Amino acid sequence: METNEKRELEIIACDIRMGIIEGVFNAKSGHPGGSLSIAEIITYLYFEELNVDPLNPTKSDRDRFVLSKGHTAPALYSALAHRGFFSVEELKTLRKVGSFLQGHPSMHKTPGVDMSTGSLGQGISTAVGMALGAKISKKDFRVYTILGDGEIEEGQVWEAAMYASAKKLDNLVAFIDNNNLQIDGTLEEVNSPYPIPEKFKAFGWNVIEIDGNSFDEIEEALNNARNFKNAPTAIIAKTIKGKGVSFMENECNWHGSAPNEEQYKIAIEELKKTKAELEA
Numbered sequence: 492m493e494t495n496e497k498r499e500l501e502i503i504a505c506d507i508r509m510g511i512i513e514g515v516f517n518a519k520s521g522h523p524g525g526s527l528s529i530a531e532i533i534t535y536l537y538f539e540e541l542n543v544d545p546l547n548p549t550k551s552d553r554d555r556f557v558l559s560k561g562h563t564a565p566a567l568y569s570a571l572a573h574r575g576f577f578s579v580e581e582l583k584t585l586r587k588v589g590s591f592l593q594g595h596p597s598m599h600k601t602p603g604v605d606m607s608t609g610s611l612g613q614g615i616s617t618a619v620g621m622a623l624g625a626k627i628s629k630k631d632f633r634v635y636t637i638l639g640d641g642e643i644e645e646g647q648v649w650e651a652a653m654y655a656s657a658k659k660l661d662n663l664v665a666f667i668d669n670n671n672l673q674i675d676g677t678l679e680e681v682n683s684p685y686p687i688p689e690k691f692k693a694f695g696w697n698v699i700e701i702d703g704n705s706f707d708e709i710e711e712a713l714n715n716a717r718n719f720k721n722a723p724t725a726i727i728a729k730t731i732k733g734k735g736v737s738f739m740e741n742e743c744n745w746h747g748s749a750p751n752e753e754q755y756k757i758a759i760e761e762l763k764k765t766k767a768e769l770e771a
Contacts, residue, residue: 497706498769503573504534505766508735509759510569514585514592516755521585521594524745526566528670528703528730529637535709536635537570545575548602554632555621557606559614560639560668561595562747567604568592576603612645614638615665619655622663622723633717637666641673644682649694655723656695663723664716665696668703670732674746691725703728736761 508530515521541554558567572579584590591600595609608614618636625632655663675681691698697719701708716724733739736758750758
């Protein structure tokens, strides 16, 4: 990836992270940790990879995106806002009565959302169905989904994985956000799904392991996925929960906690500083 292109994406990722913090702070609730960890992945998807049009969110040939770990909706909403699906100012209405930004994504309320998610394990099943539908209909659109590493403790995930492989859905890409923390602690402390790559390989997937906070590695992995035939691709993305905000990084308690006013100011200042350094 060219240096200037990567810098532009890093700047957008900073904006998306600020949108996450803005939304969760104003809502006084939400899930910042896992939203921040996927900022690079969701930035690359919406600003480089996905064939989508903010002026025509439901166009039939668009690529589909399913946020299987639906509790990290603040990341999706921030990406959609900065991509132009709706005003960035709307992020301040997260989880408020009357807002179209629900606590979990709703395809009936939010422009650009392809699937309502929240109950863990179900998003990838829907993504598999979308990818199969494209194959049956002989359509060229691709389907992308992001799962949490804690989410893959759900049995339904592996039923979907088995089916996707059996149907040779090479138009499907699943990112596993492997930040190693879930609501009650580390994966090992709760119910370890490790080794993750070997599990997906056993289910017949093309498996790629990357640093999920690296645009270069995300780009390379997605190019690999696009060229791989006759099997879906799982990208195991090692990330940092709370990435970009120093006091949130690798801290389990930020899985589902909102910052207070002082913490909000610190977080925004840190992100503004990072952005300024990138723009210098």
